[in-house]
Amino acid sequence: MAEAPKEARSRLNAFNLLRLLGALAVIVEHSWVLTGHGSPLTPASGIGVGGIGVGVFFLISGYLISTSWLSDPSLRRYTVRRALRIYPAYALVVIVTALLLGPLVSVLPAASYFSGTGAWSYIARGLLIQPVSYSLPGVFQGLPYPGAVNGSLWTIWVEVLCYIGVAVMGLLGLLRRRTVLVGLVLLGLAAASAVHLTGYSGPLIPLVVSAYAAQPVAFFALGMLIREVRWVPPLWLTALVVIAWRLLWGTPVANLAAIAAVTCLTFLIAFRAPAWLHRPTGSYDLSYGTYLLAFPAQQVLVQSGLREPVLVLLATVAIVLPLAALSWRLLEQPALRLRHRRPAPVPAAAPVPETS
Template identity: 40%
Template sequence: MTASTLFARLRGRPLAAWIESGRDNMTLTRLLAAVAVLFGHSYALAGLGMAEHDPVRRLLGQTYSHFIGVMMFFTISGLLITLAWQRRPQLAYFLRSRALRILPALLACVAVCALLLGAVFTSLPIADYFSAPATWRYITGNASLIDLQWRLPGVFAANPTTDYVNGSLWTLPVEAGLYLAVAVVGAAGLLTRRTWLATAAVVLLAGGWLYRPLTGPEPVGIETALIAFFAFGALCCINRHWLPLSGALLLAIIAAAWIAYGTPLYQPLLALAIAYGTLWLVYVPRLPQWRLGDLSYGTYLWGFPVQQVLIATTDLREPLLIFAACLLPTLALAGLSWHAIERTALRLKQPARNAAA
């Protein structure tokens, strides 16, 4: 094999060609990411120290299944949100679309958790539960993404993890903040001009957020890592016309990470393998098409409360059994969320035209 042939195989087709082909595995990949979160939380919620038995943690040594799931989400989000702005750079439409994608399903989830699930599982008298300010702060704080609330009074008090009704919500303010960042950069005209200018804008913006955690004494936090994954997806979108996407290049990145295991290079190479591998999974393999709706967000929202309910009402403490038991009810709730709330809300992205216009 000549050097030019090897380089051509490594390079593959540019990302833009895959995007423009009209065929992808986006819905299925997002669902797989949500299921990875569900799988990882099965270990985290099973009891003290059980998270360390997560197979991904034991294999890779640096992360957990649920963190890989959210890393995948943020990589895809960086790509799609940047692409959405470039295709329709209208601030009001962009912000309305993003709000309609996140907020209606979130409000439904936190309201049901507070008003129905909490009322059933609280250890307090029902009158005390509904008179407690924390019950109502759970709805308002979480639905607004401004003041996240983890506890409901007396709910899941006997579970191994008592501090969280829905621990998955922590990523949503980070996601919403990055949407706003794209809106600011886009409204300034930096995402629709020359590729180098858009790249510089994203690098500088992400670098400003990342600089202090990366240079401080504390290790890089997961929130900081998610900003980096979102920025990676955005940069791939901006440079999609020349950026190569191929299985051979993915294997080369994985091999480099494996060789670097135990060195300071391992963590960034592992992160690159996860982010690049996510885009490869979205576009390159010809996977079966998922036709039951986009259940990823609903699975992400409902998985944690469903697992807490199962742990509270059964003797399940084995993570794999918790995962197996929660999968179908979570997907059922996700399907209800998609068909009854999310899809309906997305139809409101484009306001009806004035009939007299």
Template identity: 35%
Template sequence: MSKVLGDQGHRSNNFDALRLVGALVVMFAHSYSLRGHPEQIPVVLGYPLQTLGVIVFFAISGYLITASFERTRNPVTYLLARSLRIFPALVVLVLLTAYVLGPLVTTLTRDAYFADPLTDGYVTHNIRLWVQFPLPGVWATNPLPGAVNGSLWTLFVEFLCYLAAPLLFLFPRLLRPFAALAALIVTIRLAEAPMEASPLFYAVRLRDAAGLWVYFAGGAFLRIAVKQWSWFLLRTDIAVALMAAQSVIAVAWPQWAIETGSIAIPYTVLTIGLARTPYVARTARFGDFSYGLYLYAFPVQQLVIDQWGVRGTAVNFVTVLGITAVFAILSWHLVERPALALKDRILHRRVRPGTPEAVVAESVSA
């Protein structure tokens, strides 16, 4: 999700902290459905809490990924950098899940587990972002049965955003803000389509995918607008006003919540993210663990429920967080950081320290 720095070890803004909060929010919200209480999931600004956590990721990515391609303008190095961020940790997670965790917790015999085509299919499908949720005999009696890692479906949705962002730069510079705005309008319409009229696309419901694309498009539009229009600024007072308005709209006129939220939420997220708050801006000085937390939390939650049963919200969250944090730390230091070091060598960035481009370069999610 973020560029590896040298020994200085920290970025100059709040994006790392926001990503970490997003991952923790998703983990906390998933605990309700995984313990069999989906009706108790808190709703904020009209969104289930886990959706709001993912939205934070997509709004940040829309801004930073657009900035990333704007700097490189090389589709090959750009896509290689994006792939080095998303796939190494994913491949390790999927292999560990299918070939280490699965045999330990399945109700089948070891031979039957490995003979089932679902086992190898879990690896081949999920590595190529075609999400497969079940493994044979794994957690079939949990309150949310058969879902080994329900978070993986969003990775395909995000990777499509990586592919789409460069298309904005096919337009002349003066037209790019309007192209980004048009993309935002199209994704809103797709997100509002009736469920029965929304087809599956690469194992993901198009309506669900578009519900996240909206916020990536909002972040991309804000990046281009801030870059191109000198009068377009991200201001704290405006962000507060937008959130107040969004809170009212979500309750009084929920049918308009996605239209207003597509700008209000990314605007607020980016205003916070681009600021430099003392101590908060140093969140990742020991490593950027947000992606690892996001990847590992769901199967860890299922494992905790399988082994120790359904516990209270606080006990469940603390237990899951402690175990998941270990995997996230190992993932960062053993997999993600080396992959990102390779990405940096490929990109050969030449950004002057202290410029606005340097601020984005330090945080770019990839």
């Protein structure tokens, strides 16, 4: 969900590949959950397939967003870059979902659908990002996962909070303080473990963010730390960590082992994958559009009677990837180009010719 800043935008990493795989992992999870089949990964593993996908997003985001600030520590430009990357596509999905998709799939007639406050509240809360609404009048009722229009939107607010955290740390000069970054990682891991072990689902910070944010925030902090220490996990260590994670399934530390395995795999692939894998969709970045659009598309498929997870997965990918390409081409990429515009410089006196 984050673009590579100038110094990290080379073709020497596989971040584009990983972000797309992360979005597809979320689709896999939702294809099982939304059809009533539960998560494809056993709870003993400490993380779901969708959690792995979200973790990959936040690891890369922590790495790139902190790099973005350090490469250009201007609060105004940083805010503009973040807003242009995340908001246009998000806002369009919220509006189109409420005004076009909602009345088409709702059990209510269009007049009833629009006469109440539900659709308008969905748009207003969605555009504010927090607190986002997940239901529309008469939409997706009676499904295995009833009433949820776009359950993926909860992570957008967590991402925004991480952006704010990077800006605050940048202004305070803390983004290169390794002790601070290690402390943040430990705090995030402790919170994620407490949530995992207790099953707590209430507010992590009252009126700000729920317990579901603990694990993504821990991944984001790990991404920032790995950027600072410039660490690339070796293959042998990654293999050992993945094996250890599997052996620790069902133990109290399964989630910590899962976080370690996902982190090692992410950055091993990012910096060790062959160059031909770096940009699987060429100049198109389909990950964000895929992530935003998949959940409602899956609910439509389930409502149409498709209940086999594999078929929902394949149909969703076939539908969403072309839509994500349109989102990138017509909205996301043009918005990103606005980042590079600068006001015209004030005319200055002619420079003094060099005399040497």
